[in-house]
Amino acid sequence: MSAQKAPRVVAELGRPETYEETAARKAEQSRKYRANKTINNLWLSLIVCVGVVIVIVLLVPRNDSSQLASVDYRSVATSAQAALPVPLAVPDLPSNWSANAAEIRTGIDKTPAWYIGLITPVNTFLGLSQGVNGTDNWLADQVHNTIASGTTTIAGVQWTIYDNRTATRDVGNVNYALTTQSGASTYVLFGNASDGDFRTVATALAANVEAQPATAMVAK
Known part of the structure; x- marks a missing residue:
């Protein structure tokens, strides 16, 4: 019969482990192993999720154009003309321009105004407001109470x-704005478009500016 193996002496104890201590040590080792494996699995899952998100971001096409639906401001102006006693501004712009809003608004001092929100070919914004019998308060509000810096x-x-x-x-x-007054109409162009785009719209408005009546009575 072979000799029975002597119990292992544990340095921390200075004596062999008891059966209960051996069982407890092995149980603790098993617990730590499972815990480490769980953490490793969590990290692996996180890495996989991040990778999937990156792939989705890279593959999904993005549209940098305006998220608002395009509006046919010419047609809206035709319908809205009866509501205001002045010729409404309907700039004739190149086909690569669009609009995301066209409506009659009521501003400060109950000033009625024809408004178009224009989107330039490079996706910048240029708003047009044509106020009828606009007051100084209305104009100041339209330019966000900023100060004029010159004329052109x-x-x-x-x-x-x-x-x-x-x-x-x-x-x-109102990163940039142009204003002018003709008869009963006050025009405000504002937005973050380039100087060239502002000139394009202002040029397209010239005939309408010249056609404004000296006075206009707005229906109450």
């Missing part, structure tokens, strides 16, 4: 410039 003449029409591109305070959508 475009297609024979003199416009006042509001250049807020370097402003340190919030100026809303």
Whole structure:
């Protein structure tokens, strides 16, 4: 008969382990192994999830165009004309321009205004407001209470410039604006479009600006 193997002496104890201590040690080792395996699996799952997200972001096509539906502002103007006593501004722009809004709005001092939200070919914004009998308060509100910085003449029409591109305070959508007044109409062009795009719209408005009546009575 072979000799029975002597119990292992544990250095920390200075004596052999008891049966209960051996069982407890093995149970603890098993628990740590399972815990480490669980953590490793969690990390692996996280890496896989991140990889899937990256693939989705890279593969899903993105559209940088305006998320609002395109609006036929010419047709809307035809319907809205009866509501205002002045010729509504309907700029004839190249086909690569679009609009995401066209409507009559009521502003400060109950000023009625024809509004078009234009989207330029490079997806910048240029708003047009044509106020009827607009007050000084209405105009100040349209340019976000900013200060005029100069004037320019475009297609024979003199416009006042509001250049807020370097402003340190919030100026809303009025990064840049042009305003002019003709008869009963006050025009405000505003947005983050380029100078060239502002000139394009201002040029397209010249005939309408010249056609405005000296006075207009707005129905109450």
